[in-house]
Amino acid sequence: MGPVSDLPQLLRESAPRALAAVFRRYGDFEACEDAVQEALLAAAQQWPATGVPAQPVSWLITVAGRRRVELLRNETARRRREESAGHEPPPEPRGDDELALLLLCCHPALSVPAQVTLTLRAVGGLSTAEIARALLLPEATVGQRISRAKQRIRDTGSRFDLPASAERLMAVRQVLYLIFNEGYTASSGDALNRVELTREAIRLTRQLHRRLPDDGEVAGLLALMLLTDARRPARTRPDGTLVPLAEQDRSRWDAGAVAEGVALITRTLTSAPIGPFQLQAAIAAIHDEAPRAEDTDWRQILILYGLLDHLAPSPMVTLNRIVARAMADGPAAGLAELESIAADPALARHHRTAAVRAHLLELTGDREGAREQYRLAARRTLSRPEQQYLESRAARASEAG
Template sequence: MDGQAGGRGADQEASGADASVEAVFREERGRLLAALVSRFGDLDLAEEVTSDAIESALRHWPVDGVPSKPGAWLLTTARRKAVDRLRRDQALAARVAVLQVEADRAASTPPPDVGSELPDDRLQLFFTCAHPALPAEDRTALTLRCLAGLTTGEVARAFLVPTATMAQRIVRAKKKIRQARIPFRVPGADELPQRLPGVLQVLYSIFTEGYAASAGENLQRVDVADEAIRLTRILHRLMPDQREVSGLLALMLLTHARRDARTGPGGAQVLLEDQDRDRWDRVMIEEGSALVLVSLTGGRPGPYGVQAAIAALHDEAADVASTDWPQIVGLYDVLLALIPSPVVALNRAVAVAMRDGPEAGLALLDDLADEPRLRDHHPYAAARAELLARVGRREEAAEAYRRALELAGTEPEREHLRRRLADTED
């Protein structure tokens, strides 16, 4: 009996250590890779030794206990493994010597000025990976996968492409970096504006994964959304005059303000029309609304500023019925001209349905039926199912709900769709 209890205790301890490693890996992976790439200038090497450090933690932590500073432990271990690998490669012996000289110099001198411009390692590397020699989508995908900690499937979802296609794109980007000998260096201040759009795309994609998780048991990954907001705040302090930075931060704040009302008991999904708006974060909404004005003042609006203005209209309304749907449709018209995306067209169709009725929205959704990027996009099938149900086309609605259920990634979304399907089939 005691032996069994002891065995269970050991298993629980090992399981706890595994969970600690997983939690640290999720939280620290981006920082770890950014620090290693900044140190060694080699993304492949950084990824390899990061994996090695995690494997080492899985071996040692169940025996020695989880260290008080697990992120620092992982970084130290990964650095040592990187140096060991370089030392084993005779062709890189001179490079090791240079790295040692740099390390000695860094220990006795203050950090370079660039650190004060980009105070977060990941932001530095986001700008580094936004190199103009790489196609825009490839560098964004690479940054999201390798530095932001998103899985290949999550990155594929952000781009509305199959996972296999995204995997090939990431491999291609890394190969281009090697062949073109693109240096991993922080760009100068004069290069930052040119690279800013790519960095904003990365930050927004990270936030989107936090706001609406692509898979798993939870509808949201609040910690991921919080981290995207933190990084965007840093960028806003760095570039306060860039209106699209203000727009992106506003969009994040105005959307994230609803986080507590978006789920009910047990993590169940709560749609916008059913949310308790008293649970919305009014301080966050006030900050976001002020930033919307900044983002829309002084010239032609950008996509993030327009999206933030749409979010502000939702947050200012007392309920769905009193929402200013005509103005929201007008803003979607502007947004569609700025970025003619099928997702924007989908959202506009839903807004038109709220303004003019479900038949009008359905007509627009039918126009998008052959859009390949929406074929496996579950919000399209779910929106169509909802509008079909509202006009009484129950069989078609049930079929669309089944399709949305096949595509939904999180359990709360699937459970909501099951309930709506059951209502339709009654």
């Protein structure tokens, strides 16, 4: 037995591996999670007094496995299965268990919100209350979402699915990206960042990269997260207001994360087929390597956004490409492209479209037009820090005018 140091963190990191092993042996996701939760409770009560076992994951698996067998004994319809299970040794953790658990949580039968929530619960080890706080949802809503997701997995008869198909891996990457994005730029509420989500997304993506070191898009996703999150210390002022990229104090960026992200994407681009996450990471690397905002190689960024728009077109990619066009060729060129997409329903009423138009109008000297667009963007966003920033830009345009 070893000393107890950071017990909550140890339990959080151990829980997914224990759940994966117990589920792999006995099936029934919901029952196995209940068994693991009971094992975690037992550990939280016993380990502070007895010390942490030499193999904490195996301890949790053994205790959870016993509980799962007890449940099987109480199921008359499964008595024969119980008889064989009761005499089997507890399952051992495997290196691919967490990957299999990720794949299970991103099962195509689940909606994307359900995939996100179940991943945070089962693989991230967050409690229902923690997920509710992070996603700004009522705890009852999160609980219902988790319960329905587990029931859906039971109804489909899903078990571990290895090796992973390209489609399932794509779903896993997308879910991890959504978790990171919601943490880095919260879509609603009073906080711009939800650090618990970005931290969890990076941790899970690191695990996925260790399991799949040759997957270029997993490496690209991890590099993108590192290069983006490196700027977080400079993204807000002490009062929580947003600081745009061009105005950030780059000395406050996390140099270690920048170096790791740049090295990772540089290595990946030369060794794997190019994908969307790699292109986004390459763009982030160009931003992060520029000593000053005015040193940014916008021409190279424009080229990369052109490739990304061809490979994985989306409204936000189109909007970011227009920004790059404006920075490379002047605001008039960007405004002309904005007009060309004015009818796109995905962009027409998005707050970022109005914000980009406002910024470009400001660069051309049209202060009145810029002020109107900043105010329009502020009305359309649900994020209070973004509202404050956009309103301040509108006020500054008025003063300059």
